[in-house]
Every structure is written in structure tokens, then in C-alpha cells.
Amino acid sequence: MAEKVTVHGPVRLGRRGVIVHGGAGGWRGSREDEVASAVLAGARAAVEAGLAPGSVVDAIAALEDSGVLNAGLGSVLTIDGRVEMDAGVMYGDGVAGGVAAVTYPRNPIRLADWVARNLFHVLIAGEAADRLAQRLGLPRHPGPSQRSLERWRRLRELLGKGQGPPWALSAARALGLLGGDTVGAALVYEGSTAAGASTGGIALKHPGRVGDSPIPGAGFYAEDGVGACSATGVGETIILGRPCLYALSLLRDGAGVGAAARAAVERHTRLYGADTLGIILVDSRGWAAAAMNTEAMPVAYAGERVEPTALILKRSTESRGKQ
Numbered sequence: 001m002a003e004k005v006t007v008h009g010p011v012r013l014g015r016r017g018v019i020v021h022g023g024a025g026g027w028r029g030s031r032e033d034e035v036a037s038a039v040l041a042g043a044r045a046a047v048e049a050g051l052a053p054g055s056v057v058d059a060i061a062a063l064e065d066s067g068v069l070n071a072g073l074g075s076v077l078t079i080d081g082r083v084e085m086d087a088g089v090m091y092g093d094g095v096a097g098g099v100a101a102v103t104y105p106r107n108p109i110r111l112a113d114w115v116a117r118n119l120f121h122v123l124i125a126g127e128a129a130d131r132l133a134q135r136l137g138l139p140r141h142p143g144p145s146q147r148s149l150e151r152w153r154r155l156r157e158l159l160g161k162g163q164g165p166p167w168a169l170s171a172a173r174a175l176g177l178l179g180g181d182t183v184g185a186a187l188v189y190e191g192s193t194a195a196g197a198s199t200g201g202i203a204l205k206h207p208g209r210v211g212d213s214p215i216p217g218a219g220f221y222a223e224d225g226v227g228a229c230s231a232t233g234v235g236e237t238i239i240l241g242r243p244c245l246y247a248l249s250l251l252r253d254g255a256g257v258g259a260a261a262r263a264a265v266e267r268h269t270r271l272y273g274a275d276t277l278g279i280i281l282v283d284s285r286g287w288a289a290a291a292m293n294t295e296a297m298p299v300a301y302a303g304e305r306v307e308p309t310a311l312i313l314k315r316s317t318e319s320r321g322k323q
């Protein structure tokens, strides 16, 4: 399976830097320019916010606001046509927060960040999390976008032709047909680290389904002095395999980011098959890499030593840097 893993990097961001992704998934074709500019805007938002640890939230909020990715405004819909989002953030000092199956906030990552900074709890879910967002006066989500509604109708038609139910599909088919475009970011700031993720989940998901994106260790993980990671792919496999935790354990043992990202995706491919995972990784010295076992994943990065750069990582476009 190793040959199916594609790696980008390592890239030297410098002592302050960020890497963001726009979801591991299928071939994007005519949407390439659109998703590349969306991820670039995410990286720029982190730069504008100063590339401090909290800037990881600004990067993810910009991606949620793009409307073209599967998070915030562009979230995919549940089987019954509703937006239900997951998001989480972790700082390298061990502070973490997540929200699951929320419908109210326009930017679930900001609610997750509030949980991280203010509560002893790590994860708040459903209606209670929505009430909290309302009480905090966070901007309200406007409801499904036109694009998400159209996609939902198309997929429901497919189901009508005997293809579903979607949660009975194999992991690989699920991502190709129903997943993709989730967003995440990993950041380094003079040895401090932060990472997060945000998603509408998997299209046509069961109401109440929670993926990996609000769960530290699965969808994201950060540890000061080691590194930070954000994952995307089939949430069910990511919850079980915890690739971010694994990638950081390799960094702790002295691996470079490129080797660690590759090894984490190779392990995941062995356990759960191809088309299940993409990760972005930074280490505390300011090196970044991305790796995936899917067709494509949009990635952007920026830092002290690199201008904001976006690319669509594709199965055929592996590039290796030197670390």
C-alpha cells in the first residue's frame, strides 16, 4: 500500500508558520482554482492574525467562511438535509476544546476555541452546544448553501437508485462519494504549537453522527516542543486510528516531518485501506509536510521563511524537500 501515499515537503516555514488543508478527497477538476484560493485565504488569515498560536482559529474561521469547502458556510448535509458541524482546537500546552453536531454557529471553530479557553470540559455536543453559542452571541449559521442543497439532492437521487444507505458503504467509497473538503490547520510559533479542524462531516450522514474533527488525537493534536497535526478523511477510521497522535509520537522519537507524515498515512492505509486519510504536520522547529492516500488534497502554507503558497496535492505530484 506504501506506493499509494503521496507526500509534499518538508517545507521550511521558519520559527513562525502555518499549514492549512482543504480536505482529502477525490479529483476536483473545475473546482481547483476555487479551492486553491480558499486555502490560500486561510493561510493569509493566520499571517494577518500574527501567526501566534490563536491564529490557527483565524485560519480555520476563514476556511469556514469561504463557502466552497465542507465546513461552516459550505457544510455538507445530513441524510435529512440539515447542517450539523464538528470542530476542535488544541494548543500545545495541552488546552483543547471541541464542539460536535452543532447547527447554530456560523464558525464552529470559534465556539470550540471558547470551550478550550474557558471550560474544564473538552467536548460539548448538540443542542446544549448550540445554546451556548447563542448565549455567547456568536454569529448564527444561515443554513444550507445552494451548492450543498444541490449536492444533497443529487446524492439522495443516487440513494433512490439503490446505492445506499451511505453509512453501509466501504470507507473508500464513502470518502469518494460523500466526504472531502473538510478544513484544518497546524501552526508553530517559536516552539509553541496549535492545531484544529472543522467540518460539516460526511454528506448524508446519520443525524447525530460525530466524526474525528472535534476529537484531539484523532482530527488534530498539538504538543509544544514537538509539533502539531490536523487530519482529514473518513472520520470513522481516524477516530479509531488516531493518526495525529501517532505522527507526533514519531516526531518525539526524532523523525522529520516528511517521514512522520508518510509513516502515519502508510500505517493508516495498512489498517483501513486507501482513500481514507490526509494529514498536515508541522514540527516545533518550523518544518511542515502534507501526506495523503487519496486522489487529491488542497494545501497552503505561509511563514517567516515562505510566502503564502497554495497547491492541490495530487496522487501523481509527489514532491520531496530536504530537511
Ligand code: ASP
Pocket (backbone or CB within 6 Å): 023, 024, 070, 179, 180, 181, 182, 199, 200, 201, 202, 210, 211, 212, 213, 231, 232, 233, 234, 235, 236, 238
Ligand atoms: N474527517 C471528516 C469527517 O469524517 C470528513 C473529511 O475530512 O472530509 O467528519
